[in-house]
Amino acid sequence: MTLSPMVHVWSAILFVAVLAVIGEVMIASGMRQLGDLDDIRASRGLGGTIAAVLTNARFVIGALCMALNFFSMLFALSIANLSLAGPAIAALTYVGNAVAAKFFLRERVDRRRWLATMCVVVGVVLLTR
Amino acid sequence: MKHVLKPSQYAILVAIMLSASVGDSFLKRGMDQVGAVNVHHLGLLWHALFNPYVDIGIVLLIGFFATYTTALSWADLTFVMPATAFGYVVIALMGRFWLHEHLSLSRWMGILLIVGAVGFVAGGPSRTEHPELDQMDAGVGR
Numbered sequence: 001m002t003l004s005p006m007v008h009v010w011s012a013i014l015f016v017a018v019l020a021v022i023g024e025v026m027i028a029s030g031m032r033q034l035g036d037l038d039d040i041r042a043s044r045g046l047g048g049t050i051a052a053v054l055t056n057a058r059f060v061i062g063a064l065c066m067a068l069n070f071f072s073m074l075f076a077l078s079i080a081n082l083s084l085a086g087p088a089i090a091a092l093t094y095v096g097n098a099v100a101a102k103f104f105l106r107e108r109v110d111r112r113r114w115l116a117t118m119c120v121v122v123g124v125v126l127l128t129r
Numbered sequence: 130m131k132h133v134l135k136p137s138q139y140a141i142l143v144a145i146m147l148s149a150s151v152g153d154s155f156l157k158r159g160m161d162q163v164g165a166v167n168v169h170h171l172g173l174l175w176h177a178l179f180n181p182y183v184d185i186g187i188v189l190l191i192g193f194f195a196t197y198t199t200a201l202s203w204a205d206l207t208f209v210m211p212a213t214a215f216g217y218v219v220i221a222l223m224g225r226f227w228l229h230e231h232l233s234l235s236r237w238m239g240i241l242l243i244v245g246a247v248g249f250v251a252g253g254p255s256r257t258e259h260p261e262l263d264q265m266d267a268g269v270g271r
Contacts, residue, residue, distance in 0.1 A: 024206060025206065027197075027198060027201060028201045028205075028206040031198060031201035031202040032201070032202075034202060035202065036202050036203045037198075037199050037202040037203075038137075038202075038203070053198065059198075063194075066194070070190070071174055073156075074156070074160060074174055074177060074183075075174065077156065077157055077160045078160050078163070078164070078165045078173075079165060086153065086157075090217075094210060094211075094214075097206055097207065097210055098207055098210075101205065101206045101207045102207075105205070105206060106257070107205045107206060107207050107257045108257040109207050110253070112249050112250065112252070112253045113207045113208070113211070113249075113250060113253070115246075115249055116211040116246040116247075116249040116250045117207070117210070117211055117246070119211075119242045119243065119245050119246035119249070120210075120211050120214040120242070120243055120246045122239075122242055123214070123217070123238075123239040123240070123241075123242030123243035123246065124214070124217055124239065124243070125239070126235045126236065126238050126239030126242065127217055127221055127236050127239035127240070127243075128239075
């Protein structure tokens with residue numbers, strides 16, 4: 001059975017977006033756990049700050065997801081046009097992140113932020129036309 | 130309550146939007162040269178690492194990653210993402226004024242929407258305050 005090219009393209013786009021959302025939520029969670037990096041740098045220097053970030057488990061898991069995301073993005077860009085893959089991945093990632101940030105990071109995604117997220121999604125789609 | 134960003138924090142947001150958009154353009158240019166990758170030719174992904182455009186893209190995206198991580202240490206994900214979407218506008222305007230590309234009405238509307246989105250989030254707080262969550266995290270993470 002051969003799948004149609006569009007199924008391949010959209011599966012790749014969805015895979016890239018899901019990896020991006022998991023990666024970004026894990027990294028955001030790790031950074032929230034660590035606190036303001038400027039403050040850490042003031043007390044522990046640049047080396048101490050880098051060490052603090054690199055030894056944070058959530059950051060490392062998030063970074064691994066982003067590395068996978070990077071290679072799957074290369075793959076997606078090689079089978080899809082940038083004008084389709086770029087905005088589609090961005091739009092799905094924006095919406096996915098807003099939902100994930102609300103439920104997993106417990107960020108207060110108020111009307112202002114939903115509106116901003118939706119404006120970006122529509123704006124990105126319009127930019128590609 | 131940290132609702133007002135310092136100038137250095139605005140500089141970080143600008144660095145995020147520039148490195149991400151320019152880095153992606155380099156990657157696309159490089160991958161155009163490398164050719165289509167499919168499941169039977171995954172080795173091409175390794176080959177891609179030796180393409181100079183892909184390499185410049187990677188360096189820019191490492192810069193993006195460092196600045197993005199820094200921003201997430203003092204701002205919410207749902208603040209940083211729309212705030213840095215301005216990079217799309219930068220790319221479109223570069224196309225218009227440097228490369229003299231034609232911007233259609235729908236592209237101008239897209240630019241207006243994204244600028245509006247940046248305005249919305251920039252006018253709101255950059256961080257959700259969770260005293261009990263932060264305490265819990267501080268106990269676990271350090």
